[in-house]
Amino acid sequence: MAHNSVNVVATKTKPQSSRSWVSIVATGESEALDVDKYAIMHRVQIHARDLRILDPNLSYPSTILGRERAIVLNLEVRIVRVIVLCVCVCGVMQHIKAIITSEEVLLRDPSDEHVIPVVKELERRLPVGNEEHHGQGDGKENSNAHNDADAGEEDESPFEFRALEVFLEAICSFLAARTTELETAAYPALDELTSKISSRNLDRVRKLKSAMTRLTARVQKVRDELEQLLDDDDDMADLYLSRKLFSASSASTSPNYYLTSPTIGSKISRASRASLATVRGDENDVEELEMLLEAYFMQIDSTLNRLTTLREYIDDTEDYINIQLDNHRNQLIQLELVLSSGTVCSSFYSLVAGIFGMNIPYTWNNDHGYMFKYVVIGTGMCCVILFVFIMSHARYKGLVGS
Numbered sequence: 001m002a003h004n005s006v007n008v009v010a011t012k013t014k015p016q017s018s019r020s021w022v023s024i025v026a027t028g029e030s031e032a033l034d035v036d037k038y039a040i041m042h043r044v045q046i047h048a049r050d051l052r053i054l055d056p057n058l059s060y061p062s063t064i065l066g067r068e069r070a071i072v073l074n075l076e077v078r079i080v081r082v083i084v085l086c087v088c089v090c091g092v093m094q095h096i097k098a099i100i101t102s103e104e105v106l107l108r109d110p111s112d113e114h115v116i117p118v119v120k121e122l123e124r125r126l127p128v129g130n131e132e133h134h135g136q137g138d139g140k141e142n143s144n145a146h147n148d149a150d151a152g153e154e155d156e157s158p159f160e161f162r163a164l165e166v167f168l169e170a171i172c173s174f175l176a177a178r179t180t181e182l183e184t185a186a187y188p189a190l191d192e193l194t195s196k197i198s199s200r201n202l203d204r205v206r207k208l209k210s211a212m213t214r215l216t217a218r219v220q221k222v223r224d225e226l227e228q229l230l231d232d233d234d235d236m237a238d239l240y241l242s243r244k245l246f247s248a249s250s251a252s253t254s255p256n257y258y259l260t261s262p263t264i265g266s267k268i269s270r271a272s273r274a275s276l277a278t279v280r281g282d283e284n285d286v287e288e289l290e291m292l293l294e295a296y297f298m299q300i301d302s303t304l305n306r307l308t309t310l311r312e313y314i315d316d317t318e319d320y321i322n323i324q325l326d327n328h329r330n331q332l333i334q335l336e337l338v339l340s341s342g343t344v345c346s347s348f349y350s351l352v353a354g355i356f357g358m359n360i361p362y363t364w365n366n367d368h369g370y371m372f373k374y375v376v377i378g379t380g381m382c383c384v385i386l387f388v389f390i391m392s393h394a395r396y397k398g399l400v401g402s
Contacts, residue, residue, distance in 0.1 A: 022110035022119060023104065026159050028127035030119065032110065044070040044099050044218055054097040054108055062221045063230060066238025069245070071100040071160060075171045075222065096167050102241040105163045118170050126159070140142065148355070158242040161292060168296040175219050176303050182212055186310055188319045197321060197346075209314055216307045223304055226297040236286040341390045345383035 020041065021033040035043075037051050050072045065072040076095040096118060097108040105126070110119055150303045157165075186208045193201040229235050237243075 020111065022107050022111060022127060024107065024119065024122045024163075025103045025128055026128070028122055028123045029112075033106070040099070040106065044073060044101055045101070046070050054099070056095075056097070056109065060216070061256075062225050062270055064225055064239075066235060067099060069241060071164065071239055071241065072166055073098045073100060073164070075167060077187060096171060098163075098167060100160045100163045100241070100246050102158070106294070118166065120161065121166050123171065126162055130389050135367050155286065157292075158240070160239065160241045164239070164291060165296075168292075171222060172296050172299045172303070175215070175222065175300065177220075178215055179306050180207070182215060182396055183306065183310060186212065187313070190313060194317060194320060197324065205314070205317075212307060212314070216304070219300060219304045219307060222299045223297065226293055226300065230290060230297060233286050238287050243351075338391075341387050344390070345387045354373060381382070 021035065023031045023033055025031075037048070040046075041051055043050060046067050046069075049066060050065060053057065053063055053065070053072060053074045060076070061070070063074045064078060074095075076097070080368055095109075095112075096115070099106040104121060107115065107119060109115055109121075133369055186205075189201070189204050189208055193205050229239075
């Protein structure tokens with residue numbers, strides 16, 4: 001009994017499973033992390049509800065959240081890729097779940113095939129002025145290069161903006177590429193459906209339209225998120241992590257000590273310290289971030305316009321197909337009307353044949369056989385006149401063509 005109770009307690013106190021992360025610092029160096037969510041929350045100082053957005057087991061729309069010391073980024077796109085020749089559908093997912101601070105980028109699931117290119121791009125673009133660190137003792141040329149790099153640091157964006165730009169570029173490029181693939185598949189399929197209406201072509205266009213609807217929803221969500229940020233200066237100001245870190249440090253420390261202290265200065269990347277001219281300015285100035293977001297907003301808006309044009313082309317094709325089907329339906333109605341008219345007219349012959357074919361003795365039928373041919377001729381003329389009248393009335397009502 002004691003042994004069983006110990007096992008129960010051990011099961012209840014089993015530690016939570018770790019998650020795979022990668023940390024990329026300002027120098028471009030990356031480090032794999034295998035930590036749980038509580039370690040991440042303590043590391044970047046965010047709440048559990050913010051970290052839940054990055055949970056791969058939960059589905060959240062694209063979100064960019066600015067917190068006190070971090071930017072929580074969730075750009076998730078699940079798309080249906082349609083292969084036209086085989087008419088098959090396969091799921092494609094591009095997800096970027098990251099936490100950006102003023103010092104590092106924490107990226108989730110670094111081993112994912114769609115995340116690996118983003119990690120490599122971060123390692124390539126985040127470092128600033130690495131050339132001088134690789135050759136500090138190589139002579140005068142390296143010293144001059146070091147001075148030139150220090151002189152040009154003032155033009156560099158803060159670390160968090162460079163990381164954010166990499167993520168926005170990755171997701172916008174991914175959506176634009178998927179849109180190009182969809183256009184390449186959709187336009188020929190629509191033209192083929194216009195020339196030949198068949199079940200195969202209709203099914204292929206149906207799958208393409210379904211893929212376009214899903215892609216449009218994802219593009220629209222990313223666009224709305226960027227537009228929401230651009231419309232609110234306070235939200236954009238929350239993304240200035242280096243500025244907030246500098247303001248918090250300067251509240252308790254003199255600016256000169258902040259700039260010279262290795263303890264506090266090491267908490268901010270060199271690229272962030274290079275933008276102190278902007279930090280010392282108006283804290284409500286968000287022009288730099290606004291220009292960055294506007295560039296990718298225009299790109300994602302262009303992608304959405306392409307999808308809108310494709311949707312209009314699909315709608316026009318559907319209208320054309322409906323017109324063709326209505327035309328065929330009208331032709332069937334005309335044929336049915338002609339056959340019905342012929343049936344009504346021929347029924348008079350059936351009436352005459354029925355009267356003269358009855359085996360009943362009639363006195364007027366004796367010695368009056370010559371009347372049969374006149375009755376047949378008269379009935380035929382009546383049928384023709386009735387048929388012409390029906391068709392003329394139908395043509396007048398527009399039921400049949402002229």
